[in-house]
Amino acid sequence: MTVAELMPEIVAWNHGPLALLAGHPLSDPRVVLTVGDVGEAIAAADGAYDAILLDVDNGPQALSDRGNHRLYGPAGLASARRALCPGGMLAVWSADPAPDFEQTLAAAGFRAGSVEVSPRGTPDGPMHTILLGICPEIARKP
Secondary structure, three states: OEEEEOOHHHHHHHHOHHHHHHOOHHHOOOOEEEEOOHHHHHHOOOOOEEEEEEOOOOOOOOOOOHHHHHHHOHHHHHHHHHHEEEEEEEEEEEOOOOHHHHHHHHHOOOEEEEEEEOOOOOOOOOOEEEEEEEOOOOOOOO
16 A cells, blocks of 8 residues: 655654554555645556555645636546556545536546435435546556
């Protein structure tokens, strides 16, 4: 598993106070931690991933940093498709439904969909959306 985190402070927090609460996930020998841009990690993968999970912004609207828009546009989605193996899945967390992004996923060659999830694991309260793009199961031509 590769974890890409841009901010060293978040990495330190996950090695420090959050580590105990989360079961020390960054200490797991199966985890490769990259302190850097997730877009660069995706671009370097070339069919290496079964899944890419993006929890970068409040969704594909790139609200945290306008520069993150490159992850959700045609070039970023093409990069994600190249990084995924056949049948692999891209999952993007979103605070709100994003039907326009589902259409963008489909236009990029993914089988697109979404699921609503409870951030608290209970049926009451606000719901969040996980936007899903599944790669075709046939191998891509170079």
